[in-house]
Amino acid sequence: MRNWLAQQRAALTHTLVRLGAAPFATVLTVLVIGVALALPVSLYLAVANVARLATHVSHTPEITLFLEDGSDQTQTLARSLRARKDLARVRFVSREEALKGLAGRAGMADVIATLGRNPLPDAFVLTPKATEPTALEALRQALSRLPGVARATLDSAWAQRLAAWLALGRDFVLILAGLFGTALVAVSFNTIRLQVLAQREEIEVSRLLGATDAFVRRPFLYLGTLQGLMGALLAWLLLAAALFFLGERVDALAAAYGATFRLEGLGWHETGLLLALSGALGWLGAWLAATQHLRRL
Template identity: 40%
Template sequence: MSRETTARRGARARQATAGGRGRGWLRHHRAMALDSARRLLRHPVGSLLTMLAIAIALVLPAGLWLALDGARLLDAELDRSASLTVYLEERVDAVEAGRIEQALAARPGVAETRLISAAEGMAEFQRALGLEEALARLPDNPLPASVVLRPADPEPAAVQALAGELAAVAGVDEVRLDLAWLERLRHLAELGRRVGLGLAALFGLGVLLVVGNTIRLAVENRRQEIEVVTLIGATHAFVRRPFLYSGAWYGLGGGLLAWGLLTLGSDWLAAPIAALAASYGASFQLPALGAAGSATLLGCSTLLGWLGAWIAVSRHLAQIRPR
């Protein structure tokens, strides 16, 4: 038998051995995942309570994040509705007002313009106040023509710079803008985001503690079994594997319960929130989790469960010595 033939047979034997080890590794993972799920189902009440505790810890930061996402969409809508009002001088007639409006629309920082004549302004003012008869008795119309324009860049600094440029245009008497309420809304949104991140970190730590304590009790209950398998040569990875799957199952179950609670809560609050927004003349709805949000919630909950189990098992395996 040649050396080349022997080398090929040795290579095939090594590949077969490696393939057998890989299949055995996958079979053991599948067996441990199923065995962990069966152990949880043998104690449905305790498992459900643990998952419910995880779900409650996840609902508050996830719900706050959804509310902030809705506020972000509302902020974008308000940015699109941000406008400047350019009041023209009283001496400007209708023809010149049209030319000024065209000149303003041609400027690079202006996205949209709308000319409001003095008569149209008075009519809107009368409708807003409900004093049509009283204002109709005025001898002259005191309101000037105006141009309402929407800036291309809604950032406060850019809008203020644009207002300064428009104030220098011939025929313009005053430029009126009010961005204070937009600034307050953005500051509140930023505060909410930071509070949401802080709550997510705190409640994530709570999930780790819940899962870690549950897995710690499971390790103590199987202490003799762990000592026996360690005595016959089992590695820490082998011993740790079923507990990691238990933690992942706890996390996944808690994530599913949190998803259900968030869905029910959104449906329950949808009508009052829509009615409140309608009373202010706006349309606002709580955003749904969606496919990406649901996958993120379930992935984070499963990962937190797995991590909590890994921390608890690793800490206790270091203390267990076969006798």
């Protein structure tokens, strides 16, 4: 066990010396990895923040029944609706109440004053117990066929569209992450390939002295892993700087709408996952490069 730990320590020390001996090449490699990781992670954060914003502004879906003009079915319809077990709340909004609420909005009072009569119909605002889109649409269609109902609308259509866009965004994040993950492996592979070729004579001497392929490969694996970890750390710093820069602008925009909303970055678990995946992909590229070229030496 002590011998194994000593070998690992020696390989890690050798790797750190190699990194310090070529700082410019190390910085360029880490920069390429960091930017490649920052792109899919930034899109992931954008989708996550939009989804969090949607939970703040979303509300219980409501169905609005607009009654036919001059309908005498209002009382009967009200009793029928309140007797339904699939409705949690039934609220009647008279045409006068609707007009008064509309007049209270900015810029609408002058428009309403020019109207000869109240064009708004009586309506029932219903709160269903169901929340599934399919069940809500089926309920809307059933209610629209009730006597005295001119039209029935469901206000959750925007939420369904937003959910569809968010699902598309998550799928795009996965595709982009796969592409840039492959690019990270390719960068690590090429970097380690050059290192193996540069140390070809040193590797041949080590083999003559009895070094195994696992012993020779170990420093390169550490190199690929460290480059991946440093690239992930750089990506985290780039995203933190971007969120800090955009934070004040988002706060000002939210305040203009009378709301409070702050952008959130990566959590501890997400940061740990980013570091682990980046390190693993760097290790994989290094292993592929070292294994392939050691067979040729």
